[in-house]
Amino acid sequence: MNQIQTAAGQRRVIVMIPGWGMNSSVWQQLAERLAINHHLIVLDLPGQGRSQVLEVFSLTAVAETLLNVILEPVFTLVGWSLGASVAIEMARLSPDRVHSLMLVAGTPKFVKTADWPGVPAQVFDEFAVQLAADLPQTMLRFLALQVYGSANARQALQQLKTALSATAFPRLDTLIGGLNILKYSDVRPVLRQLSCPVRAIYGANDQLIPVASASALRDINPAICVHIIDTAGHALFLSHQQEFYDWLLAGL
Template sequence: MSGIHHEIYGRGKPLVMIHGWAMHTGIWREFAKQLAEHCQVICLDLPGHGRSVSLESFDLEAIGTALLDAIPVNRFNLLGWSLGATLAVDMAARFPERVKSLLLLAGNPKFINSADWPGLKADVLDGFAAQLSGDARLTLQRFLGLQVQGLADNKLLLQTLRLAVRECDAPAIDALQGGLDILKHSDLRKALASLDCPITAMLGDKDTLIPVQAGFALQALNPRVELHILKNAGHVPFLSHSQQLCNIIAAAL
């Protein structure tokens, strides 16, 4: 047994979905069921998240290996959201024989902003890390708020996020801290540039965590990237733009 919780919906071409920081499969279960009209959807809980067991070391290599061992098909399309996108790029680069295509949802191979890359300011993640030891619950609530900040229906989306997150206990502090460390220190631009598989990137033009400019930077890294900018979408387009997103993913498969 891998200890990695997974849920499977539908039949057809397999699409593996990896969620973001501090979340679990329940966050997009309804969207997964919607997608299951077009393909077989396999949702995974990250180690130490949701119903999955923890790992001794919460790093890219260990997480990717644990997830791959839990996927019940040999070859699949891989979708990662936010932190899940970082993991997905790493998995596609290390195991190209298993990843048929890569779909990045509100994700970035380099999460942190630098002079040569559009990303999130490092002090935002540092603030989350500092708050975790003091009040993890408040930190998670703040993070949920950032995901819908500036959207017209942010109150309804935030309520939906909170209800979904409460389905499972919050991840352990070491898993949360490990996820922030991955986001802060990972630079997978070379890995993404080297990929030969089809790549689809989907970004919201109002995302406060992933600048829309990152999409054009992705295309400059790898000409295989097919970019979709979702108008008036933030960091959780599977909640706010589910049908549009479903259509894009179905076409990519």
């Protein structure tokens, strides 16, 4: 696993996990600011960035893999999108090690059902077909979707493209494995039972995570602190860097 550590102030150990298809470079600007006073560990998901591919790609396997490379005994988890799901699973597996959770444009359940706002299941199937047909072009369209409806969209999109180009594209089987986690995982029961502090932040214009997930999250666990950025999309930590930075610091 790729692990980038800095330890300037060491007031808090912060572990940052990117989303589906992305590598740890997406956190670079934020990590540089946080590293002034905190210990940052920035991880790649298996098969993304510079990390090794997992043969069995499941939510639990990914979470266990990340836990095994973190040497610090206690830490705060910051997970974006798929990374948020992984962070929730890590907290379930090692509740004594996770001090708090910061969920960035994340949801415990991505697929829409009668009792949960989300994305129709067939969207994941169609996306998998598009990836198999033209992986690079599909990834670029996905980046555009992440900033759609957001202020500062052009700048955020360029940052996403720069991060994506920092390493080779993930393998198709890794990307499909991640899509399957998004499609089939439901960690709502975990969020109901977690005792650590949980904070979540959403973009009101997110095209991947309906903003209705915010109120649904509170229904699961009223103790979860939810913040919504009105003019943000899915990549809100890039388009609204200062507001996101302030939100993150407030929870440390």
